[in-house]
Amino acid sequence: ATAACVSESGADTTADSALSGSGAGEECKIDETVKLGAVFSLTEAAAFAGEYQKEGLELAIEELNAAEGIEYELVLEDDGSTVEGSTVAFEKLINRDQVSAIIGPTLSNMAFSTYTDAQSAGVPALGVSTTAEGIPEIGDYIFRASLPEVSALAASIPAAKETLDMKKVAVLHDSADEFTVSAYRTITDELGEEGIEIAVDESFGTDDTDFAAQLGKVLEEDVDAVILSALPKATVPLVKQARDLGITAPIVGGNAFNSPVLIGALGDAAEGLIVGGAWSAASETTGNAEFIAAYNAKYDRAPDQFAAQAYTGAYLIDQAIRADCDANRESIKDNLGQILEYDSVLGPISIDEGGEVTQTPVVQIVRDGAFTLL
Numbered sequence: 001a002t003a004a005c006v007s008e009s010g011a012d013t014t015a016d017s018a019l020s021g022s023g024a025g026e027e028c029k030i031d032e033t034v035k036l037g038a039v040f041s042l043t044e045a046a047a048f049a050g051e052y053q054k055e056g057l058e059l060a061i062e063e064l065n066a067a068e069g070i071e072y073e074l075v076l077e078d079d080g081s082t083v084e085g086s087t088v089a090f091e092k093l094i095n096r097d098q099v100s101a102i103i104g105p106t107l108s109n110m111a112f113s114t115y116t117d118a119q120s121a122g123v124p125a126l127g128v129s130t131t132a133e134g135i136p137e138i139g140d141y142i143f144r145a146s147l148p149e150v151s152a153l154a155a156s157i158p159a160a161k162e163t164l165d166m167k168k169v170a171v172l173h174d175s176a177d178e179f180t181v182s183a184y185r186t187i188t189d190e191l192g193e194e195g196i197e198i199a200v201d202e203s204f205g206t207d208d209t210d211f212a213a214q215l216g217k218v219l220e221e222d223v224d225a226v227i228l229s230a231l232p233k234a235t236v237p238l239v240k241q242a243r244d245l246g247i248t249a250p251i252v253g254g255n256a257f258n259s260p261v262l263i264g265a266l267g268d269a270a271e272g273l274i275v276g277g278a279w280s281a282a283s284e285t286t287g288n289a290e291f292i293a294a295y296n297a298k299y300d301r302a303p304d305q306f307a308a309q310a311y312t313g314a315y316l317i318d319q320a321i322r323a324d325c326d327a328n329r330e331s332i333k334d335n336l337g338q339i340l341e342y343d344s345v346l347g348p349i350s351i352d353e354g355g356e357v358t359q360t361p362v363v364q365i366v367r368d369g370a371f372t373l374l
């Protein structure tokens, strides 16, 4: 019993009546197993986030499957931290597995390609860590439950200004990645608004390992902070080389810095680092203590922001399905854009019709090797 129809995106979609059930909300009952796809970077450069995302998502699916009415099957693909890998993974989930929706990918750098594919196939995609500007605008099937970097920096830069009495800074950015370039633009806008001088403005590539030239420029100026828009692969050698050269200014970082893996790798060099983000272990948000306890019990380590966002993403899709008790792609798309308020471990969160998330950012500082609310 399938009926072909044409979606707003112009894509052919097939409404499967076995995926639409009876009742709504907690009473919803769907006979067929609902396949959810996920694409994360489980290996290579972005695995620092991808592994936590996998764990957070699997925990949520386990909890959701313990509830009545809907049985989820998670089909998880690794994109190997490459655009090509991500494109292949999306293609598999869309066509081979016929998933109802896709969570991921890990990096904005992949999302600009893969979301174009999801949009033209008429498959709803929910980003849980993609924070660059312009992502929900890719189309009406594209959503995110990941705090945009614009919102994170609008909180972290004024907080850093106050904490560090920040008047003059160095801005260093990776000019080869969509997210770090987007965040760089936001950083310069935000610094301009706050009247903070950019004394050094230097760039590098994602895979660079020697930052002597850029750091030499930083050494010439007496900056109050180094604002760094980079992924961990470049961040670790860059910050270590900065400290070896005697640059002691604290780091203000972007979303990739919300990672215990990165903070651990930086060791003492991370002390005083300030970062804005979507979640804190210290927040008394609904279900946070239970989430942290369940995560620790299952994985024998504490969750991070990326785990908390992936966990929340699964619950948001469940909410969207239960709204009309319909796990067809078109219905999930319609209902994801109507999440007016959902009380999550990230705090109250909503998604608008344009696919954009609204939530309150947190700003954290690294003290004694751990994230602390600022």
Ligand code: 1QQ
Binding pocket: 046, 049, 106, 107, 108, 109, 129, 130, 131, 132, 179, 255, 256
């Ligand atoms: C993006 C990000 C990354 C740092 C997530 C791991 O925010 O690519 O948008």
